[in-house]
Amino acid sequence: MCSPEGPTDPPAMSDGQYIQWLEAENARLRGEPPTPPEGYTYLASPYSHADPAVERDRFEAVCRVAARMMAAGEIVFSPIAHTHPIAMAGTLPRDWEFWKRQDTALLVPARKLVVVKMDGLEKSTGVEQEKQIATRLGIPIEYVDAEG
Numbered sequence: 001m002c003s004p005e006g007p008t009d010p011p012a013m014s015d016g017q018y019i020q021w022l023e024a025e026n027a028r029l030r031g032e033p034p035t036p037p038e039g040y041t042y043l044a045s046p047y048s049h050a051d052p053a054v055e056r057d058r059f060e061a062v063c064r065v066a067a068r069m070m071a072a073g074e075i076v077f078s079p080i081a082h083t084h085p086i087a088m089a090g091t092l093p094r095d096w097e098f099w100k101r102q103d104t105a106l107l108v109p110a111r112k113l114v115v116v117k118m119d120g121l122e123k124s125t126g127v128e129q130e131k132q133i134a135t136r137l138g139i140p141i142e143y144v145d146a147e148g
Contacts, residue, residue, distance in 0.1 A: 014073060039111030041069065042139075043078035044130045045146075046120035048094050055094065058120065059084040061146045065116050068148055077110070079103045079126075096126035104133060113139050118146035 027033075045062040049055050059080055066078045079099065087094055096103075103126070107113065113134040115127060134141050 038075075039109070040075040040077050042107050042110035042113050042130070042134075043069065043076050043081070043116065044113055044127045045078070045080050045116035045118060046124035046127055047080045047084070048096070048124070048126070049120065054120075055084075058118065061118055062116055065144060065146060065148065069114070069144075077106055079106065096129060099126065100129065103130065107133055107139070108137065110134075110139060113141045115141065115143050116146050117143050 043062065043066055045058060045065070047055055047058050047062075049058070062078050063081045066076045066081045069076045079102070083099070083102070086092065092098065107130055113130060115121070115131065121127060131141060133139075
């Protein structure tokens, strides 16, 4: 690695990601502003349950799905993976009514909604609301298996 003005070492990545990194690095060295990412995937999954162990299991499952997607090169935001630790640290409510403002603000600019097929999906108020919002905004909806 060189000085802030010089080249940096590339992180581990696929060939396609390396080409994108190399183009961004060359632009940085030329003093050009960074190109914004092509958007992100909003990863929806069921969460709320009377049993905290079920919520923890759902959190861990969606984290595994998000990790798989990120390893494949996607930019992913998962409200459960990203906010479960915040909810625990702040003893915040875990229901859609509390989180809808936060989640909607992040769903609106997403390029697609991916719903994790897992236990509790058919009863999830939050996922149903996220799907309705995505449909109204014309955001494509896809489904992925929890254990992929």
